[in-house]
Amino acid sequence: MRVVQLIYASRPFGFHDGALEDILAVARYRNGRDDITGTLICRHDLFMQLLEGPRAKVTATFARILRDDRHVEVALLWCGDAAARLFPDWSMRHDPVRSWMWSRAALAEGAVAGATAEECRQVFVRLSREPVASGRVSEAGRH
């Protein structure tokens, strides 16, 4: 089934221990209900998220995310149709910034803002082929 994929980046605001767990808990609950899958790359100075699913649900979810005051400078990087999901088993996977993505210095110099839409999409394509960094064991169904 064709889906829409949307990628944005933003800067965490007021980040604290537990903030990520709060975000993931709500995201996984709502996304499970809305047939949305994806992954959230997170570091203290970067959020980068791919949402995929039915167009109307992805659009509505992104509208809520845009209003969220736990991050600022939300920049839409890519939105387009895809033949298949990249993260079919994840209502929201979570990954740290990997060493092959961007260095701290490159991020500080605006590497994400300077990346093309295709480069951003390729980050998630590559990530989807790699095991989860936390080593979480798969269970039946979506996580």
Ligand SMILES: Cc1cc2nc3c(=O)[nH]c(=O)nc-3n(C[C@H](O)[C@H](O)[C@H](O)COP(=O)(O)O)c2cc1C
């Ligand atoms: C970085 C980030 C990622 C988020 N990802 C999702 C998500 O994938 N799905 C979702 O429903 N909400 C996500 N949220 C939470 C939404 O912004 C919002 O708080 C939540 O959907 C509940 O919205 P409501 O209070 O208007 O009902 C995310 C928030 C942040 C800051």
